[in-house]
Amino acid sequence: MSETNTANETLSPTGWWSRPGGGREVLSVAAPLVVSSLSWTVMTFVDRMFLNHWSGAAMAAAFVASMIWFAALCLPLGICSYTSTFVAQYHGSAQPRRIGPAVWQGVWFALAASPFLLAAIPFADAIFLAAGHAPSDVELEGRYFAILCYGAPGMLLAQSLSSFYSGRGKTVVVMIVDSVFAILNVLLDWWWIFGLTVAWGDETLEVFPAWGIAGAGWATVTATWLKAATYLLIFVLPRYRAEFGTGHAIFDVKLFRRLLYFGGPAGVQMLLDVLGFTVFVVLVGRLGSVENEATSLTFSISSLAFMPVFGIGLAVSILVGQHLGEDRDRVAAQATWTALHVSWAYMALVSIGLVFFPQLFLSGFFAGEPMSGDLTTRAAVESTALVLLRFVAAYNFLDAMAIVFVSALKGAGDTRFILLTSLVMALALGLLTWLMVDVAHAGLYGCWGVISAWVGTIGMVFLLRFLNGSWRSMRVIEPKLVEPESDAGEFA
Template sequence: MSAPLVVSALSWTVMTFVDRVLLKGVSGEAMAAAFSASTLWFTALCLPLGICMYASTFVSQYFGAGQPERIGPSVWQGAWLAVLACPLLLMTIPLAEPAFAAAAHGDETMRLEVIYFQVLMWGAPAMLLAQAFSSFYSGRGRTRVVMLVDAVFAAVNLLLDYAWIYGHWGFPEMGIAGAGWATVVSLWLKAATYLVLLMLPENRARFATLSGMRLDGPLFKRMLYFGGPSGYQLALDVTGFTIFIMLVGRLGPVEAEATSMAFSISTLAFMPIWGLAMGAGILVGQHLGEDRDGVAARATWTSLHVALAYMSVISVTYLLAPDVFLTWFFRGENSPENSPEVYAMAVTLLRFVAAYNLLDATLMVFVSAIKGAGDTQFVLWVSLVMATLLAAASWLAVTQLGVGVYGCWALITGWIWILGVIFLLRFLQGKWRQMRVIEKSPPDLVDGELEPSVA
């Protein structure tokens, strides 16, 4: 279930990672600008994206409950949410300049941040639609389809990056704008591919992917009720993280560049856990749809064991062989000898990442599991409190206390530790076992009489 989702998650991460590596060849400012701008872009997407992603929970529970005719309508409610969110997202394009001016990262970095953010925003609707459409496959456990589609268009994006950033194969040399347009084109091609797959005759017949296209008021409201907190949770967590990134960028260009490298490497390493956690959430949804909460719990614990084993290896590599990851950024004229301060700081920051990796894995697995059951209100309130604390503490650390980059990273490490423990305790409490996001299926009838359920 999870292995293809791991590949799928890695495809997106490799795509953004290579973006930054290629832009490092343009300038250090371009790389740092791409990181901060893409982080703010993702922050703007988080609320609708979290709801679109939650369509997979509805699909998984309907699939487990044996109601395939409700799967197509569930997918389309996520797509309708994406359509309704598009005007609001595009309205953020003119707001980019004042937003990055407030970050105070320097004139050249700010100019590049504005360009990248504004270009990426034209791909935001496609990002949401692709996420909603892909839930048709991921929620049913057909994760290999998601893996293949995502991997193909990640490869397309990488080819376009090389052509558009540096001006190869007849493309204009556009630098950071070229990287943005490569992502936008890839996202729209991916969304179109998922739509074509959704409309295959067998899917229309069995899962009502065409007849269920209409906006279903009750189902849409239920998706907002359960998926809304999930979207807010994602938005709050990423907003707190984004504020942290923006404030650290004020400390100086060396701190901004080293932080960008460390987080880019961290993202590359932990995205397999994101895919594994998504698989756990899907299995929880399917097994709760079957009323088998014990199997759902076993799937979650198995996912955690795999996640911790993987993260242990990654953390040891960060500590003992950081050049395995850093060598991608320090090549040619950008060798460690030419950027000794950035290199030394990035090595130290990877040690902070190693310190929180295991709790980060714990956090992702248990959040995905309880969200797969429908326990999104709890996730929302925890995120509201913790994201507010992170933002406030980051502001105090940078602007009032002057603790420096290492003090800021100690702060983010402690924040992740606390979140990991909170969601572990919530899972052990067990309230998620009685939760469902779908309506109960009607009783079976045999010759006009009720047939006892054998589920």
């Protein structure tokens, strides 16, 4: 850290709220990202909640299919998301003209990865048949998965383009855009799942057909593509071209390689984490329909509850990247600990609600009568989910710790360690779940005990890595030198 930066930190306020890396700085970046993160979760949550009123089988199918779709998407999505770390470090090191080209590398990667995701559409049914699911479930899961694949390119493009704002800490723009299209998705969900007709004189015009699970998929795809188009239009505005070079849509080989070098492990880490959860869900699905629906429902509630912490984690990555770009690693560390305090305070409220007021979380799924399905099964799913929510309450604090510290390490560029840890932990989760289901026959609660222990372990591993401090000297951007870098030292 430079002497100037040290002096500035000494003269700055030292209270929790006002100090560098304190509550005001963290929350000013994190609050809009919390709303933005919730927007995607709200989109999928509303899909499942509405579908549960269509049928419990459709809700469970949408959850499983979206998990596998996201597992296929998360490797390129992780790389596209990592564009924000480059933007943050360029912003912190006062190199604004490098920001536009960095974002464009994320866009080029999104376009290059899209054909591979679209190629999965013809194999949709085969994926779920291979998992051993019942033919009736496969028909629903395959249809929903195939439709979501059409939205994958839009998802990747939106993620890369939004990094232009999130990486610079302009998170209010991200919040507004994401929220608008989350609301649009809710409207499209209602109309497209249950149908929308309009009276036209003596006739009735069908605006949206009642397509059930297919309608939920097309609503999400439509909202996702419109969001990507909006980000692109504002990214190339004239004022951004002049200051940040956003009009230079060039393929920069060296910068693209750096994005793959650092973002690749981050994308694989996301893939491994999601794969671990996907294998868990698929294996639990073999225990029976009640266990499958209860697990899908509980994870839907859990993802909505912990998404604010995911938004805080995004803010941690941005602030760590910015402060390391400024060579202020002490402030980066302070921002991380502040984010942990905020996350734990939030998780305390969530856990209290899950334990003492679980019906508040379940009411949206079980209000009214379903359009199809067995009422006895529905009651069994609800009672089982009440127990599973207590598992979520038990591991919430450790989950928050894992999210915050892995985000700090990503913001610094410590992605190789993250990759190795995720590989070991994903394999462990899959193996232990298989042992619980097929060998020990420990049932649903044995499986949930495994995933609770898994979350706790991964949280402790990333905490210890953060305390090790090796991340403090890491950077993802090239050194700010007058002479060009040699190829040999590009990633040194």
